[in-house]
Amino acid sequence: MSGYPYQDGDLAVCADCFINEAIKGIIEGNATDEECSFCGETSEEPIAAPIREVAEFIEEGIRRA
DSSP: OOOOGGGGSOOEEEGGGOOOHHHHHHHHHHOOBSBOTTTOOBOSSOOEEEHHHHHHHHHHHHHHO
16 A cells, blocks of 8 residues: 555545545445545445545555556
8 A cells, every 4th residue: 555644543444435436446345544634525324435545446456556
């Protein structure tokens, strides 16, 4: 991992923060938090995935490009 500062916390991001369907899918499949750290959306069910997992998915896609 590249060590971006936002990856050191317990931040989570929801699918609504992205337009890319692949990223939305990763978030929906790995959601563990009921609140998005970025847009503030909340739910009684998990809607946000750890930012580390999402960033790793994006980084892997960039490396393959």
